[in-house]
Amino acid sequence: MIARATVSDRFNVIRKFLPLNRAIVALLALALALLLAVNIATYVMVQRAAAYNDVVSHSKHTQLAGWELIALLTDAETGQRGYMLTAQPSYLAVYRNALERLPAVIDRMDTLVTENPDLAPRAARIRSLYAERRELMTETVELTRMGRIGEAVSLVRSGRGKELMDAMREEVSRIGAYEEARLTTLTNSSKRAQAYTLSFNILGTILVLMLGLISALLVRRQFATLMAAQKQLDQINIGLEEEVRERTSELVRANEEIQRFAYIVSHDLRAPLVNVMGYTSELEQVGLALDSHLKMLEEKQPDLLDEEIVRGVREDVPEAVGFIRASTAKMDGLIKAILQLSREGRRPLAVEKLDMTEVVQGLIDAVAHPIVESGGEARVEALPDIASDRLSIEQIFGNLIDNAAKYQHPERPLQLVVKGREVEGGWVEFEICDNGRGVATKDHERIFELFRRSGKQDRPGEGVGLAFVRSAVRRLGGTIRLDSDLGDGATFILRFPRQLNVRAE
Structure with a gap:
């Protein structure tokens, strides 16, 4: 609000104290015409870019639908074979979940390619292959449920299921190759259009600059009047400063x-x-x-x-x-x-040399009991020492280790490893790796925001831990980033200066 009021007041003062002569008006009109032409060209390019982005989005959604189809079928097969091998009903949860989601994925793929005569037949064939593969899996599960394991194994060994999966993978691969080829063609066309637009913009900018230089020479004579306007602007600024002081208070x-x-x-x-x-x-x-x-x-x-x-x-x-x-x-x-x-409002940092192996081992010992009881493992490799604030380091690593223990993958015991190394430039890098739930790529930055969480919300928490961690890491002069894929665990990579300089805080 303050910024808008300032600009408006400045223009009012200039309009009052700086009458423009006809030559300046003509030059400005010509400059505006050139700017308009440049903006029109830019607008056309933006529209083309938007259309290109729509095509890219459609193509990526088509490819994602194919990959999701194969992934869900693989999950269904995993559940089917796990149930056949162990007769444990828990495997059927994965199997049923995949089968419940597959029809929606196939319908989405049909919708995405329905207007494409090259891809629609492939989608139809995928639907046919899927129907046969689903029927085969259902039959083996039912045979296993009735205790006819031999018949179920014979169906699997017949190789028909593999043939169907290979055929569906081939169709999905061809759909992906088709979309990639189309994107390549559109990309080349878009690059050419961008080059033309850039050339036009450069030429227009040069002309506008030339007109601006001429206008500057004419405006120079108005400088004395502008100085009077500046006095009024100073009065406006005084009022703004007072308002800023009130807001600060x-x-x-x-x-x-x-x-x-x-x-x-x-x-x-x-x-x-x-x-x-x-x-x-x-x-x-x-x-x-x-x-x-x-x-x-x-x-x-x-x-x-x-x-x-x-x-x-x-x-x-x-x-x-x-x-x-x-x-x-x-x-x-x-x-x-x-x-x-x-x-105190802000705790001063107390720098001391830290045996990081001992510090992190103590943090892991506090949460190790439930991890070991569930069949998991938590270990610390030899870590390089640093000179930093002990409490901040314990809070940072403690939060990350607690998160790893909290968000274990429901289908496997937790494997937690903390390792570190020295890097060039006086830095030390630590990695906290786990095989837990992982974080989707789109949420890698979101989870560091205050009160924001990612994934399934089945664990208590307010979404402040990682926000605090990033703030504490930055205060120690370090950085933090996440390397993770959903379902494949997570690795938090921390980088700190080997020697913290408190004076630079």
């Missing part, structure tokens, strides 16, 4: 209010945390008392002891207590950090 008050709110919330969180820590200590004392009692029984009446109870008291309980202590200690550190930020 409002922002400062709003920021102080947010800090007070953060302090109140963080303070209230400490009460239940202290209770948890207290009850954990009591639980530990109870475990010690039980262990002492078990030792007495071992000496006097060992036949009364149950090995499961002994193992639970001496192994499971200490392990659980240790896990609770690690988790509460981590939460306590975060709450203290929030309280510190709320009091």
Whole structure:
């Protein structure tokens, strides 16, 4: 709003104090005519580009439909064969999900190619092949369900299913090749049109510049009048500066209010945390008392002891207590950090040399128990040391490791690896790799935005973790990026300076 008012006021002042003579008006009219011609040419080019983009979008959607068809058929086959091999109903979920989605994909492909006489027959053949392949898969699943495994295996070994899949892959491949060829032709045509438009724009720009130079020579004589207008503009700017100060004051008050709110919330969180820590200590004392009692029984009446109870008291309980202590200690550190930020507004960075292998191993130990219990693995390779702020580093890596544990792939145990290396220019690069759900390419930037999340929303969270991570990484002078595909895990790549320079913050 302020910017628009400033421009409007400037034009009003210039119009009032700078009368243009006829020569300047004529030159400006000619320049405007040239600009109009250039804009018309640009508009035509934009329209052509829009039409080209529509064709590209249509072509890509056609290719995507074909790839999705093959992917879903592959999923259906995976579920079918998994069920045949294990007779586990869980495989049928993948199989049924794929079969439910396939008709919509085929219908979409038909819609995309229905007006293309070259591709419509191929889509029709794909539909026919799919119908036969679906019937064959359904028959093998039903035979397996009835316990006639031998007949189902014979159908698979007949090779007809492979022939149908190969035929559908061939048709999809030919559709893709056709679309690629069409895009190549359109691209070449678009490049030629762009070259013509660029040449015309350059010529028009040169002419406009020449007219502008002539106009500048004529306007020079008006400079004295323009100086008077400048005085009035200065008065306008004074009013704008006052308005900016008022807006800044409002922002400062709003920021102080947010800090007070953060302090109140963080303070209230400490009460239940202290209770948890207290009850954990009591639980530990109870475990010690039980262990002492078990030792007495071992000496006097060992036949009364149950090995499961002994193992639970001496192994499971200490392990659980240790896990609770690690988790509460981590939460306590975060709450203290929030309280510190709320009091100071901005916590100063404290640079110290960090053994990154030890730091990251401690973070993984806090979440390792549920990972190992589910058959997964979390490990840390030897990491290079850096000199940076310990709390910020722990918060960054802790958030990313927690996310990996939270968003495991439902069909496989989690494999989490943290590795790092030194790179040229005084930088250190770390990679946090997992085989979890992954993130779609279109969401690689979205997930770093505040309160924005990606994928299926079946886990608790407010969408602030990765936004905080990116902010903290940037404050440490580093960068973060994501390499991931949906369903194929994710790798967060962090780059930090080997030695943080606090003065540059």
